[in-house]
Amino acid sequence: MKLSAIIPLYNTNIDYFKQCLQSLAQSSIAKRNELEVIIVNDGSIVDYGEIEKSYPQFHIFHTENRGTLCARLYGIEKSSGEYITFVDSDDMLTFDYHEAMLCTAEQTGADIVINDWALWTSHSKYVCSNDTTINSDFLLEEKDVLTKFFSSCGTEHSYYVLWNKLFRRETILQAKESIDALNLPKMVYAEDTLTSFFAFCHAKKIVNTHSGYYFYRIHNDQQIYVTDQNKFINQVRSMANVFSIMENQLKNINRYHDLCTMLAKWKNIMISSQIAIAKHSHFQNMRDEIMSIYSVDKIYPLPSNLQKVYEKHKLLPCNLDEIERLIKQIVFDLPSSTIYAKNKSYAMLRLNSLCKAFDLRLSISNDKKNSELTFPREIYPMKLRIIHNRFIYKIGMLLFPKGSKIRKSLKSKI
Numbered sequence: 001m002k003l004s005a006i007i008p009l010y011n012t013n014i015d016y017f018k019q020c021l022q023s024l025a026q027s028s029i030a031k032r033n034e035l036e037v038i039i040v041n042d043g044s045i046v047d048y049g050e051i052e053k054s055y056p057q058f059h060i061f062h063t064e065n066r067g068t069l070c071a072r073l074y075g076i077e078k079s080s081g082e083y084i085t086f087v088d089s090d091d092m093l094t095f096d097y098h099e100a101m102l103c104t105a106e107q108t109g110a111d112i113v114i115n116d117w118a119l120w121t122s123h124s125k126y127v128c129s130n131d132t133t134i135n136s137d138f139l140l141e142e143k144d145v146l147t148k149f150f151s152s153c154g155t156e157h158s159y160y161v162l163w164n165k166l167f168r169r170e171t172i173l174q175a176k177e178s179i180d181a182l183n184l185p186k187m188v189y190a191e192d193t194l195t196s197f198f199a200f201c202h203a204k205k206i207v208n209t210h211s212g213y214y215f216y217r218i219h220n221d222q223q224i225y226v227t228d229q230n231k232f233i234n235q236v237r238s239m240a241n242v243f244s245i246m247e248n249q250l251k252n253i254n255r256y257h258d259l260c261t262m263l264a265k266w267k268n269i270m271i272s273s274q275i276a277i278a279k280h281s282h283f284q285n286m287r288d289e290i291m292s293i294y295s296v297d298k299i300y301p302l303p304s305n306l307q308k309v310y311e312k313h314k315l316l317p318c319n320l321d322e323i324e325r326l327i328k329q330i331v332f333d334l335p336s337s338t339i340y341a342k343n344k345s346y347a348m349l350r351l352n353s354l355c356k357a358f359d360l361r362l363s364i365s366n367d368k369k370n371s372e373l374t375f376p377r378e379i380y381p382m383k384l385r386i387i388h389n390r391f392i393y394k395i396g397m398l399l400f401p402k403g404s405k406i407r408k409s410l411k412s413k414i
Contacts, residue, residue: 004081100211
């Protein structure tokens with residue numbers, strides 16, 4: 001099997017889960033029978049029986065509730081793919097997402113491939129275009145691999161999440177072995193950071209690519225969102241434990257001091273962030289408790305450049321599904337075709353990247369009448385264009401302080 005996609009599942013909304021599986025079933029590698037989907041139901045109380053019947057080609061394993069980390073590791077054990085990827089059960093991805101990553105891995109010999117992603121809310125989809133994995137290209141080897149992991153000091157979670165990456169099987173197995181040796185308890189928070197860290201430790205080469213998007217769904221039922229103070233403290237402890245593990249592992253590396261300097265900055269940013277979250281969640285004053293958990297007696301002000309990494313957003317068209325259907329048609333049914341689309345449109349960007357992954361012989365026409373396919377005009381409702389306007393966004397930041405009801409209401413409309 002070429003690729004194994006591992007999905008940890010725990011009480012996910014049934015409709016979200018259906019959409020996730022449907023996007024995988026319609027992927028280009030699934031249509032070539034090169035995709036193995038492994039679902040690990042981590043003790044859910046939700047009945048997914050009907051969904052299981054709808055996707056008999058996918059492998060579903062039921063375990064007792066042991067947390068996301070154990071579910072992922074169990075999925076690795078049950079996998080057989082040359083490459084491994086992870087998908088969250090409430091997310092979706094474009095049909096060619098993993099195809100481009102496989103092609104890039106095979107062409108470069110990389111152990112880890114990172115691809116583009118977008119945030120998906122109930123109202124819109126948008127790209128964090130300031131993210132360096134999205135707005136730049138890199139191919140790094142040996143010592144530069146781990147340096148890249150720490151270089152953004154925690155401000156770009158592209159490096160720490162699992163769902164935007166493809167791993168060579170040997171690399172993720174080595175990471176699993178390192179994690180198994182720690183004998184950790186149940187873990188549902190920061191486990192992706194831990195797994196990514198060990199994968200980067202064992203990787204000899206990493207690269208990024210740009211084709212399609214992984215859509216990370218933002219909703220109120222995500223495990224990362226907590227309204228309970230005890231759950232929040234458990235998140236703080238999990239993250240602090242991961243920092244401690246990373247620091248201990250770095251002691252065995254020659255560049256210990258350089259990497260630990262970046263790790264210390266990351267730790268400072270995380271502490272500041274969690275203190276702010278506690279304040280905005282109207283928990284009791286938790287500053288001293290959080291600092292105690294991290295074993296620090298002082299935190300330092302954050303530079304402005306570290307606070308605004310994801311401020312710049314690129315809104316994706318609201319008729320994205322319509323555009324994607326035409327792109328699928330080109331790939332699967334019309335590999336040689338004459339198309340009409342504006343040069344800087346979303347469709348053109350996607351088609352240019354697809355030509356690198358597929359054997360497409362496209363000719364771009366400036367004449368709609370002579371083209372076989374004409375892509376629809378991208379639609380952006382006025383309300384969303386206003387909300388996503390950077391100038392208006394900055395005004396909103398000044399007028400409505402963090403934690404205010406008006407700000408929360410406006411944020412829900414994005």
